[in-house]
Amino acid sequence: MSTCAECKSFFVREEEPGQGDCVRRVVDPRQAYYQSKPVREDSSSSGCESFQKK
Amino acid sequence: MKCTECSYEAGVSSFRYLYNARIDASMTLRQCPQCQAWLAVDELAGEARQRVTDGDAPWGKSAGIEGLARDVAR
Amino acid sequence: MVAEPARDGSVQELENKQEWWWVAEKKRSKRLDYLRKAVWKKGALGGNYAPGIKLDLECATLFTDMWNFWKYDPIMMRRAKAIAHVLDNKTIFITDHAQLVGYFGSLPHTIMWRVDGASMVNEEAYNEPGIMPEPEQESLEKVAKLNDYWAGQTAVDKVARILDPEDAVKFLSGAIGWGAPSSAYGYSGKDYEYLFAGKRGFEDIIEDIEAAIEKAEEKTVGVPGPEILDIYDRLQNWDAMILVLEAAMRHAKRYARLARTMAENFETDDKRKEELLRLARTCEQVPAKSPRNLQESFQYDHFVQMFARVEAHEGAWPARPDYYHGPYYDKDVNIDKTLTKEEALDLVGEFMIRAYEVGGFAPRWAREGLQGITGTWVWTLGGVNKDGTDACNDLTIAFLQAARLVRVSNPTFGFRWHPKVKDEVMRECFECIRHGLGYPSMRNDPLLVQNAMHWHGHPLEEARTWVHQACMSPCPTTKNGVQPMRMASATANCAKMVEYALHNGYDHVVGMQMGPQTGEASSFTDFEQLFQAWTTQMQWLTNLLVRTVNLGRYKDPEFFGRPFLSGISQRSVESGLDVVSPVGDRGNCWITAFTWVENIDSLAAVKKLVFDEKKYTMEQLITALKANWDGYEQMRLDFVNNAPKWGNDDDYVDDIMIRCLQATARHSHVMKCPSGNNWPILPENVSGNIHYASIVGALPNGRRCGDALYDGGISPGPGLDKKGPTAVLASCGKIDHIADGRAFLLNQRLSPTQLAGEKGYQLWKAYIRTWADLGLDHVQFNMVSDETLRAAQKDPEKYSEVIVRVAGYSAHFVDISRKTQDNIIQRTVQGI
Ligand code: SF4
Ligand SMILES: [Zn+2]
Numbered sequence: 001m002s003t004c005a006e007c008k009s010f011f012v013r014e015e016e017p018g019q020g021d022c023v024r025r026v027v028d029p030r031q032a033y034y035q036s037k038p039v040r041e042d043s044s045s046s047g048c049e050s051f052q053k054k
Numbered sequence: 055m056k057c058t059e060c061s062y063e064a065g066v067s068s069f070r071y072l073y074n075a076r077i078d079a080s081m082t083l084r085q086c087p088q089c090q091a092w093l094a095v096d097e098l099a100g101e102a103r104q105r106v107t108d109g110d111a112p113w114g115k116s117a118g119i120e121g122l123a124r125d126v127a128r
Numbered sequence: 129m130v131a132e133p134a135r136d137g138s139v140q141e142l143e144n145k146q147e148w149w150w151v152a153e154k155k156r157s158k159r160l161d162y163l164r165k166a167v168w169k170k171g172a173l174g175g176n177y178a179p180g181i182k183l184d185l186e187c188a189t190l191f192t193d194m195w196n197f198w199k200y201d202p203i204m205m206r207r208a209k210a211i212a213h214v215l216d217n218k219t220i221f222i223t224d225h226a227q228l229v230g231y232f233g234s235l236p237h238t239i240m241w242r243v244d245g246a247s248m249v250n251e252e253a254y255n256e257p258g259i260m261p262e263p264e265q266e267s268l269e270k271v272a273k274l275n276d277y278w279a280g281q282t283a284v285d286k287v288a289r290i291l292d293p294e295d296a297v298k299f300l301s302g303a304i305g306w307g308a309p310s311s312a313y314g315y316s317g318k319d320y321e322y323l324f325a326g327k328r329g330f331e332d333i334i335e336d337i338e339a340a341i342e343k344a345e346e347k348t349v350g351v352p353g354p355e356i357l358d359i360y361d362r363l364q365n366w367d368a369m370i371l372v373l374e375a376a377m378r379h380a381k382r383y384a385r386l387a388r389t390m391a392e393n394f395e396t397d398d399k400r401k402e403e404l405l406r407l408a409r410t411c412e413q414v415p416a417k418s419p420r421n422l423q424e425s426f427q428y429d430h431f432v433q434m435f436a437r438v439e440a441h442e443g444a445w446p447a448r449p450d451y452y453h454g455p456y457y458d459k460d461v462n463i464d465k466t467l468t469k470e471e472a473l474d475l476v477g478e479f480m481i482r483a484y485e486v487g488g489f490a491p492r493w494a495r496e497g498l499q500g501i502t503g504t505w506v507w508t509l510g511g512v513n514k515d516g517t518d519a520c521n522d523l524t525i526a527f528l529q530a531a532r533l534v535r536v537s538n539p540t541f542g543f544r545w546h547p548k549v550k551d552e553v554m555r556e557c558f559e560c561i562r563h564g565l566g567y568p569s570m571r572n573d574p575l576l577v578q579n580a581m582h583w584h585g586h587p588l589e590e591a592r593t594w595v596h597q598a599c600m601s602p603c604p605t606t607k608n609g610v611q612p613m614r615m616a617s618a619t620a621n622c623a624k625m626v627e628y629a630l631h632n633g634y635d636h637v638v639g640m641q642m643g644p645q646t647g648e649a650s651s652f653t654d655f656e657q658l659f660q661a662w663t664t665q666m667q668w669l670t671n672l673l674v675r676t677v678n679l680g681r682y683k684d685p686e687f688f689g690r691p692f693l694s695g696i697s698q699r700s701v702e703s704g705l706d707v708v709s710p711v712g713d714r715g716n717c718w719i720t721a722f723t724w725v726e727n728i729d730s731l732a733a734v735k736k737l738v739f740d741e742k743k744y745t746m747e748q749l750i751t752a753l754k755a756n757w758d759g760y761e762q763m764r765l766d767f768v769n770n771a772p773k774w775g776n777d778d779d780y781v782d783d784i785m786i787r788c789l790q791a792t793a794r795h796s797h798v799m800k801c802p803s804g805n806n807w808p809i810l811p812e813n814v815s816g817n818i819h820y821a822s823i824v825g826a827l828p829n830g831r832r833c834g835d836a837l838y839d840g841g842i843s844p845g846p847g848l849d850k851k852g853p854t855a856v857l858a859s860c861g862k863i864d865h866i867a868d869g870r871a872f873l874l875n876q877r878l879s880p881t882q883l884a885g886e887k888g889y890q891l892w893k894a895y896i897r898t899w900a901d902l903g904l905d906h907v908q909f910n911m912v913s914d915e916t917l918r919a920a921q922k923d924p925e926k927y928s929e930v931i932v933r934v935a936g937y938s939a940h941f942v943d944i945s946r947k948t949q950d951n952i953i954q955r956t957v958q959g960i
Pocket of ligand 2: 058062087
């Protein structure tokens with residue numbers, strides 16, 4: 001099973017081991033932005049459509 | 055009063071009252087109960103003058119039929 | 129005829145044609161242009177949300193999950209934990225080119241949903257077409273589940289259960305007032321004196337709280353007695369405040385981390401990289417520590433506003449940005465020279481855009497009442513310092529200039545005018561008005577300071593800090609003056625006063641006995657009987673609303689709870705009480721008096737045509753009114769055209785205005801708020817004149833049920849002020865703007881052609897002088913020609929950026945309903 005830690009969008013938080021941010025670029029009809037959502041490095045990435053192997 | 059669109063005839067009050075954006079004119083907006091058209095109504099004469107389509111309004115100053123209300127000629 | 133919008137012309141050509149919206153587009157920086165166009169407009173278009181706007185389910189779900197998890201915690205702690213969970217886990221984003229960040233929803237196009245506010249609103253959210261995120265079916269199921277969970281448990285549900293049943297039915301009929309008696313939908317003032325003047329970051333506040341806890345704990349281990357018993361509750365409140373402030377600081381650090389990640393991993397442009405790193409440093413500094421420069425100061429303020437909005441649905445935005453951020457502008461631009469004037473102006477523009485994009489889900493009545501916007505973000509500029517000296521600074525000017533570049537309809541400005549305001553600042557105000565923004569509204573500062581002392585006993589120094597609590601009402605930003613909750617349900621549909629006086633308290637529109645039975649008007653034999661009936665209805669109506677609101681306010685700490693707002697308010701930091709508790713709040717309540725002038729014109733028409741001239745009998749009048757004037761057109765025109773109307777300097781009707789205001793003012797001293805202070809009225813309408821069009825019945829001023837009401841405050845009826853602007857000012861000048869009420873809104877339309885050039889400015893300045901000399905407290909201007917407005921009605925696409933003043937707020941003309949547009953066009957264009 002692959003995990004978020006193996007994903008290109010995953011950025012580990014140095015001060016909080018195991019915890020990271022899922023950072024992705026989004027372009028919507030009005031603006032472009034980077035979004036961030038907390039994820040754990042051991043979260044399963046199966047079922048995540050945005051998973052991209054590092 | 056007779057609808058200018060479908061010729062339905064009834065008393066003025068059978069036409070649903072919508073609004074009158076200019077209080078000192080006798081021109082109002084009513085809706086025909088048969089064809090649902092919005093009508094510009096001369097309340098003094100009790101006559102429907104014309105259909106009001108989207109974006110039009112029958113009183114003095116709005117876009118559409120500026121100056122139709124005779125009592126607010128400006 | 130108006131020429132086609134010539135967006136291809138030169139700036140000079142566009143200025144000559146007064147096509148200010150294209151001028152702005154050409155003049156602003158590329159960055160600002162991008163940010164302005166990037167905004168997802170949350171204001172409803174004539175009542176409907178724009179395509180692409182979606183309900184924020186993420187925050188609602190996160191909040192509910194944690195709320196449910198901590199079910200045994202006291203309410204303030206439970207809410208603190210739920211908010212912390214939202215702040216730690218919601219999606220955050222940084223828009224390209226942004227230097228300021230923070231949005232209370234999860235994505236740029238989402239509207240925040242106050243899921244714990246009112247079941248009625250939740251049901252509306254479920255049924256609102258087009259706002260469910262894809263996949264729609266899945267979202268609908270989520271919303272249904274959340275609604276099931278909250279049914280009967282929301283703040284308003286809890287208040288509704290304890291209201292007097294008769295009051296509740298009448299209030300909920302929607303006929304006599306609107307709003308929700310809960311801070312879940314209020315608007316909170318911020319204790320800017322504590323945060324900004326006091327230079328406190330959240331870490332400093334936590335130290336203050338910990339000191340208070342330590343003192344309190346000495347008592348809980350000391351001599352037993354009744355006075356230590358409520359300390360235990362306060363200790364839990366303090367813990368909740370600390371918890372939520374810590375979560376807020378972690379939330380800001382998430383932005384710092386994101387900005388760094390972007391800079392280090394994605395960004396290739398060196399300039400943008402540096403911007404992102406500065407943004408990261410900014411979010412590491414604030415809100416934890418007090419700001420060091422303008423960017424940090426803006427960011428701090430914006431974070432505070434966002435956190436308050438995660439906690440409650442805020443319908444307004446009391447702020448005084450030039451006063452509180454001005455010193456940082458001065459430091460960066462004038463002293464340290466770390467920012468150029470242009471860079472600072474850009475930042476100011478962005479600060480306004482960050483507020484413009486904020487929007488929460490609102491029920492339909494609120495959307496209709498505030499067409500085109502999501503709340504009344506009226507920011508206060510100008511005014512005086514605590515010592516009475518002129519408070520205008522370079523940042524005041526920057527805000528007025530930035531407004532013309534970004535041309536947002538929200539926030540808008542209210543300018544505190546006083547005799548010491550410099551000409552250069554007045555010119556900037558006028559330029560905004562000339563550019564058709566409809567703002568700033570002009571407020572008479574010396575008079576309003578005195579008014580605040582008269583009605584609420586605010587000490588002079590505190591009164592001088594006042595900000596617009598919403599569209600109109602002044603409120604200090606001090607420890608005991610700041611108002612934690614606007615009781616929006618004390619918003620009265622005043623036209624009902626005269627309507628009920630004429631129908632023995634019966635409401636023919638909603639079909640129930642509402643007011644007291646004050647007698648069959650058809651048997652009244654003189655005006656005094658009618659006036660007596662009116663007074664009784666006025667007292668009944670205001671009493672009912674104020675009772676409801678007082679109760680909602682009193683119970684709010686138990687039913688809702690504001691850990692964050694308490695955590696940033698000095699009096700709660702010191703006392704450990706929920707800031708909404710009336711303890712320590714001096715009181716600054718007011719009744720927003722919608723549809724007020726209809727009373728005056730109606731009473732005057734009856735007095736003149738029935739009792740003085742005996743042209744009609746009361747019986748004939750009541751029959752015609754019950755028929756909605758159908759079949760009585762000649763008579764209706766008589767009541768419109770042959771009875772005196774407010775705003776023409778005619779003592780006959782102006783005296784009635786004063787009598788009504790004085791009767792109400794007397795009653796305002798009788799009704800008390802939970803702090804024991806007075807309840808003055810404040811006539812203004814937002815766009816309630818359209819919302820109530822089909823709720824107010826036919827009246828003797830000649831309106832039919834269905835017609836838009838007057839545009840509000842003490843503005844004369846549209847088109848009925850036939851004697852020119854001086855007569856309007858003269859009528860309004862007869863009102864005692866201190867003793868007769870809290871403030872009085874006046875709309876005026878001026879001609880852009882007449883006010884062109886230097887001559888135009890001098891005319892306007894002279895007008896303002898007269899306005900001030902006559903002792904009026906407010907005036908705001910629309911300066912867009914009939915031609916432009918008509919062209920915009922015909923071709924909305926081309927004129928999508930035309931802004932108009934609706935009432936206490938501005939909106940893009942194309943976003944308001946046809947009926948409201950017409951109502952604005954009908955207002956008389958005054959030549960001054
Ligand atoms: S949530 Fe999806 S996109 Fe984000 S880090 Fe995990 S696998 Fe990657
Ligand atoms: Zn018809």
